[in-house]
Amino acid sequence: MAREYPKLKLDKSLAMFEEAKRLSPGGVMGIRRPYNFVEGEYPIFLTHGYGGHIVDVDGNDYIDMLCAYGPIILGYNEPEINEVVKARIDKGFCFSLVQPVQNEFEQRIIDMVPCAEMVIPVKTGSDATSLAVRIARGYTDKSVILRCGYHGWHDWCVEVHGGVPEETLALTDEFEYGDIASLEEKLDAHKGKVACVIITPVGHPLAKPVQAPPPGYLEAVKELTHKHGAVLIFDEIRTGFRASLGGAQERYGVTPDLATFGKAVANGYPISLVAGKKEIMSICEKKVFVSSTFFPNSIEMVAALKCTEILKREDVPNKIWERGTKFLAELEKIVNDLKAPVRVSGIPPMPFLTFEQAPGDPDKTYKLRREYFYTQTIRRGLFIQPFHHWYIAYRHTDEDLTRALTAIRESMELMLEKYPAKQ
Numbered sequence: 529m530a531r532e533y534p535k536l537k538l539d540k541s542l543a544m545f546e547e548a549k550r551l552s553p554g555g556v557m558g559i560r561r562p563y564n565f566v567e568g569e570y571p572i573f574l575t576h577g578y579g580g581h582i583v584d585v586d587g588n589d590y591i592d593m594l595c596a597y598g599p600i601i602l603g604y605n606e607p608e609i610n611e612v613v614k615a616r617i618d619k620g621f622c623f624s625l626v627q628p629v630q631n632e633f634e635q636r637i638i639d640m641v642p643c644a645e646m647v648i649p650v651k652t653g654s655d656a657t658s659l660a661v662r663i664a665r666g667y668t669d670k671s672v673i674l675r676c677g678y679h680g681w682h683d684w685c686v687e688v689h690g691g692v693p694e695e696t697l698a699l700t701d702e703f704e705y706g707d708i709a710s711l712e713e714k715l716d717a718h719k720g721k722v723a724c725v726i727i728t729p730v731g732h733p734l735a736k737p738v739q740a741p742p743p744g745y746l747e748a749v750k751e752l753t754h755k756h757g758a759v760l761i762f763d764e765i766r767t768g769f770r771a772s773l774g775g776a777q778e779r780y781g782v783t784p785d786l787a788t789f790g791k792a793v794a795n796g797y798p799i800s801l802v803a804g805k806k807e808i809m810s811i812c813e814k815k816v817f818v819s820s821t822f823f824p825n826s827i828e829m830v831a832a833l834k835c836t837e838i839l840k841r842e843d844v845p846n847k848i849w850e851r852g853t854k855f856l857a858e859l860e861k862i863v864n865d866l867k868a869p870v871r872v873s874g875i876p877p878m879p880f881l882t883f884e885q886a887p888g889d890p891d892k893t894y895k896l897r898r899e900y901f902y903t904q905t906i907r908r909g910l911f912i913q914p915f916h917h918w919y920i921a922y923r924h925t926d927e928d929l930t931r932a933l934t935a936i937r938e939s940m941e942l943m944l945e946k947y948p949a950k951q
C-alpha cells in the first residue's frame with residue numbers, strides 16, 4: 529500500500545528565493561516561478577545535473593523529466609559535448625567575424641530538415657519565431673500573423689499584454705489547434721492581409737493537453753495557407769530533433785515554407801535557427817535586417833554539431849520515441865487500473881497527464897487532486913510539472929523510467945484515497 533512521503537528539506541532553496549526577490553522582480557522570471565509548480569514543495573535553485581537527474585541546493589536528487597523545458601535531449605553534463613566546447617574555449621569563440629563552423633552547422637541542418645534550403649542561426653526560440661514572421665512579412669508585404677501555440681515572449685505573440693502596444697497586438701490573431709474551420713474563419717476575416725500562419729505542428733497551447741496532429745490536419749493547414757497567399761511556418765522549437773531528426777515535418781510528412789528550431793539542437797547551449805525555402809529566406813539579402821552581437825558565437829555551434837552528430841549516430845529520436853511509446857502505454861495502464869479521472873496525452877517524446885474539470889464538479893476537485901498528485905511525485909524524487917508536458921531524454925535509464933512510473937502510480941493511488949473519483 530502506498531504511503532504519504534514527508535515534505536522535502538528545501539531550506540536553502542527557500543532562503544535563496546527570499547534573497548532573489550530582493551534582487552530581481554519576482555525573484556525568478558516566468559515559468560520558473562514557484563507558483564508554476566506546487567509552492568513550498570518544489571526546489572527553486574539547482575546546483576548540477578548528470579544523466580537524466582538534477583540536484584538542488586539542499587542536496588535532493590531528482591529524476592528530471594522537464595529537461596530544462598526542452599533543451600536537454602541527451603542528458604546533463606554530456607562528456608562528448610563538454611569536450612568540444614572546452615576545446616573551442618581554448619581558441620576563443622566570440623570574434624568580429626564569423627567562423628568556419630557556421631558553414632558546417634548550416635549544412636548539417638540543411639541535410640537533416642526537409643524544409644531547409646537555407647538557414648539563419650540565432651540564439652533563442654523567441655529570436656527564431658520573431659525572425660521567421662518578419663521574413664514572412666517582408667516576403668509577402670502583408671502584416672497579419674495567424675498563430676496557434678506558444679511562440680515566445682516578444683511583442684507580436686506574448687500572452688501577457690502589459691507593456692505591449694495595442695497596435696502590435698491587433699496584427700496577430702489566434703486560431704484553434706486541430707480545427708481547420710477555425711483557421712479558415714481567421715483567414716477569411718483577414719482576407720488579403722495575412723503574411724503567415726505560424727503553428728506548433730504538435731498542439732500544445734499552454735492550458736491544453738499535448739496533441740498529435742489529427743490525420744490530414746497539417747496537410748489542410750498548408751493547402752489553406754497557400755490558397756490565401758500566406759507563408760506557412762512550423763514552430764518546431766519543441767518538436768525539433770525530438771519528433772524525429774528532421775522534426776515533426778519529417779515524422780508527419782508535411783513540409784512547411786519556413787520552420788524554427790531551438791531547444792534540443794545543442795543539448796542546452798543557446799542556439800536556435802530559422803530554416804526554409806531559398807526563395808523566401810533570400811528576402812534577408814534584400815530588405816529584411818537581422819543581426820546581433822552574439823549570433824555568430826561558436827561555442828553553441830560546436831555543441832550543436834556534436835549534439836546532432838550523436839542524435840544521428842545513435843538514432844536517438846527513434847529510440848526516445850520507442851521508449852516514450854512504452855511510457856505512454858504504462859501511464860494509460862495506471863490511469864485505467866485506478867479509474868483515475870485523468871487523461872493521458874502527448875506524443876511519445878513529450879508525455880503528459882491532464883487533470884480536467886469533470887462536469888458536475890463545481891468544487892474544482894481536479895485542482896486539489898492535481899496539487900496533491902504533484903506534491904507526492906516531487907517528494908518521491910520525480911521532477912515533473914503540473915502545467916507543462918514532460919520530456920524523455922536519451923540518458924533516462926530504464927530504471928529512471930520505471931521509478932518514475934512507480935512514483936506516478938503510488939501518488940495517484942494516494943490522491944484517489946484522499947479525493948475519491950465519483951464512479
Ligand SMILES: Cc1ncc(COP(=O)(O)O)c(C=O)c1O
Binds near residue numbers: 655657678728764790
Ligand atoms: C514552441 C515554442 N516556440 C517558441 C518558444 C520560445 O523560445 P525561448 O523561450 O527560447 O525564447 C518556446 C519556448 O518554450 C516554445 O515552446
